[in-house]
Amino acid sequence: MKKGKIAMTITIGIACFALVTVMMMQFKVVNETDITAIEEMQESELKTELANWKSRYEEIDAQYQEVTQRIEEYKNDEESNSEASQLVQEELEQTNTLLGLTDVHGEGIVITLKSGENTAAISADDLLIIVNALKFAGAEAISINDQRIINTTDIVYITSGDFIKVNGQRILEPYVIKVIGNQSHMESAVTGTGGKVDELQALDHTVTIEKDNDITIGKYDGEIETRYIE
Amino acid sequence: MIFIAILIGCILGAILGLNAPMISYTYSSYLAIAIIAALDSVFGGIASIIKKNFDLKIFISGFFGNAILAILLTILGQKLNVDIYLAAIVVFVWRMFMNLGTIRRYYVEKWSDMIKEKATAKKAKENTDKEKSEKA
Numbered sequence: 225m226k227k228g229k230i231a232m233t234i235t236i237g238i239a240c241f242a243l244v245t246v247m248m249m250q251f252k253v254v255n256e257t258d259i260t261a262i263e264e265m266q267e268s269e270l271k272t273e274l275a276n277w278k279s280r281y282e283e284i285d286a287q288y289q290e291v292t293q294r295i296e297e298y299k300n301d302e303e304s305n306s307e308a309s310q311l312v313q314e315e316l317e318q319t320n321t322l323l324g325l326t327d328v329h330g331e332g333i334v335i336t337l338k339s340g341e342n343t344a345a346i347s348a349d350d351l352l353i354i355v356n357a358l359k360f361a362g363a364e365a366i367s368i369n370d371q372r373i374i375n376t377t378d379i380v381y382i383t384s385g386d387f388i389k390v391n392g393q394r395i396l397e398p399y400v401i402k403v404i405g406n407q408s409h410m411e412s413a414v415t416g417t418g419g420k421v422d423e424l425q426a427l428d429h430t431v432t433i434e435k436d437n438d439i440t441i442g443k444y445d446g447e448i449e450t451r452y453i454e
Numbered sequence: 455m456i457f458i459a460i461l462i463g464c465i466l467g468a469i470l471g472l473n474a475p476m477i478s479y480t481y482s483s484y485l486a487i488a489i490i491a492a493l494d495s496v497f498g499g500i501a502s503i504i505k506k507n508f509d510l511k512i513f514i515s516g517f518f519g520n521a522i523l524a525i526l527l528t529i530l531g532q533k534l535n536v537d538i539y540l541a542a543i544v545v546f547v548w549r550m551f552m553n554l555g556t557i558r559r560y561y562v563e564k565w566s567d568m569i570k571e572k573a574t575a576k577k578a579k580e581n582t583d584k585e586k587s588e589k590a
Contacts, residue, residue, distance in 0.1 A: 232508055233459040236499055239517050240463030241470075243492045248471020250489055253482045 323448070324374035328365045329440040332404040333411055333433055335421065338397055340428035346399065348381035348388045354401060354420045355379065361413030363405040365441045369395040372444040391446060398430075407435050456503060484525045487539050491520035494546040494553070501553035504560045520546075 302309075320326050335354065339345040355373055358366055366373040371390040380389050387394050403410050411433055414421040421431045477485065495517040502508040524542045531538030 228510075229455070231510060232503065233456055235510055235513060236456060236496070236503070237459035237463035239492070239496050239499065239513070240460045241467040242517075243489065243496055244464045244467025245471040245474065246485060246492070247489050248468050249474050249477060250482060250485050252472070252474075253477055253479060253485075256476065 324365065324372045324444040325448075327440060327443050328404060329438055330364070330404040331407055331435075331437045332363075332365075332402065332439045333407055333435050334439065335401040335403070335414065336430075336432045336434075337399040337401070337424065338430040340430065343428050345386075346397070346424065346429055348379050350420060350424060351388065351390075351399060351401070352379050354414055357413045357420060358401075358403050358405070358410060361405065361409045363403045363410060365402075365404040367402045367441045369400055370442055371395060372442060374444050374448075376448065391444070402439050402441050404439055404441060411435070456500070460500075483539070484528055487524040487528050487542055488521040490543055490546045491524040492517055494550050495520055497550050497553040497557070501556040504557055 317326070321328060337346050337350075351368060355366055355368070368379070368390050371377070371393055373390075377391050378389070381387075382389055382394075385394070387396065388399075389395070413419070415433070416422060421433065425431050495513065498516065499508065499513045502513070524539070524546070527542055528539040
């Protein structure tokens with residue numbers, strides 16, 4: 225009984241000791257940090273912050289309303305402008321087509337030229353004359369060996385390598401000229417008396433003309449640069 | 455005997471606590487709840503001593519177990535964004551008042567018994583004095 229009582233007393237004493245130690249530590253912390261001051265400060269800070277944010281929110285909301293209104297206006301404008309823009313778009317497409325920047329297809333003819341064995345090879349001039357004749361007859365799109373003929377296209381003979389360059393690209397025989405346009409006009413432009421095809425055939429070159437109701441001509445795959453046009 | 459132990463414990467604890475290094479403010483909330491739990495355990499211990507059903511094992515396990523559990527609950531509450539430590543404080547303080555009530559009742563009764571005994575003793579003495587005087 226006595227032993228139990230002593231143990232109990234000591235235990236309670238140690239418990240009190242631990243408790244008060246921790247309590248004192250806590251008191252010190254609380255004193256040093258001054259919790260209430262921190263809390264008050266934080267609260268007031270938060271309050272001002274909140275007020276700031278609120279006013280800012282209102283400002284931004286007003287801005288947002290304004291912008292939405294403007295967007296609405298623009299939308300209305302756009303609707304009235306859509307017809308015009310569609311026209312512009314169509315025009316742009318047409319221009320691109322004419323410039324040769326789009327793939328095109330339609331009825332036309334395919335002229336295949338192959339030099340005869342015993343005569344001088346087909347020259348760049350011959351090709352030029354044919355292209356010119358086709359253009360004169362109203363060709364809408366022309367390509368030689370898949371090189372689209374556009375307004376800046378060059379057809380030149382390179383003496384050193386004995387080959388022809390179109391659009392700066394080397395092309396080899398047989399030369400396949402694809403033309404989109406009125407078939408009979410195209411054909412008559414290069415055949416008959418004075419027609420280049422007949423002339424070449426007379427010179428023992430192999431030239432065939434095929435009519436096709438759906439020729440596809442690829443777009444010009446280079447870039448059109450203007451350096452001096454202002 | 456018990457009060458001397460408590461007093462010595464408190465004084466030594468205060469000295470050590472005042473000289474202990476500072477703990478970070480972040481942990482002070484956990485420490486606070488642990489203090490409340492330990493305080494509750496100490497009052498519970500005193501109350502059980504008075505009721506004469508003090509058990510050393512229960513006291514020690516309660517002292518540390520309650521404090522640790524309270525800290526863990528507080529941490530959990532912070533993680534869940536629920537103020538669980540409020541519930542712990544309510545429970546501990548409520549029990550503290552119960553235990554304090556037990557202690558208070560014990561001492562009040564002891565005191566009133568003492569007064570009553572004194573009064574009866576006085577009466578008895580007066581009676582004996584009276585008898586003596588009557589005899590004389």
